[in-house]
Amino acid sequence: MDENGNGRHGIPGWSWWGLASCTQFVWGMSSYRKGYAGDSRLMPFKAFAVASLFVSSAASASVAALQASGIHKVEDLLEMGTKVRTGLGIPPTAREERVDDL
Structure with missing residues (x-):
């Protein structure tokens, strides 16, 4: 490819x-x-x-x-999911908050 x-x-x-x-x-x-x-x-x-x-x-x-x-990698899928959640106005999950704190 x-x-x-x-x-x-x-x-x-x-x-x-x-x-x-x-x-x-x-x-x-x-x-x-x-x-x-x-x-x-x-x-x-x-x-x-x-x-x-x-x-x-x-x-x-x-x-x-x-x-x-x-979407070619898992990171691409997670990024898309985060964009969809923020676009819908849903607050980040507890796991996303922990990753951002690191």
């Missing part, structure tokens, strides 16, 4: 995460719709595999959304 957040061939890094999310979701939906065929002893494995595709799709979409919004 370069300094602009672009990955291979100049494509933004978050778009790869979005592509992974869509692929996992489509694969999960096709596996779910296809149903189960085969040995019944393997049915729990297939159910776990399909559920894992949906969970990983949500995780990939979350990473894509965070990277697309410019």
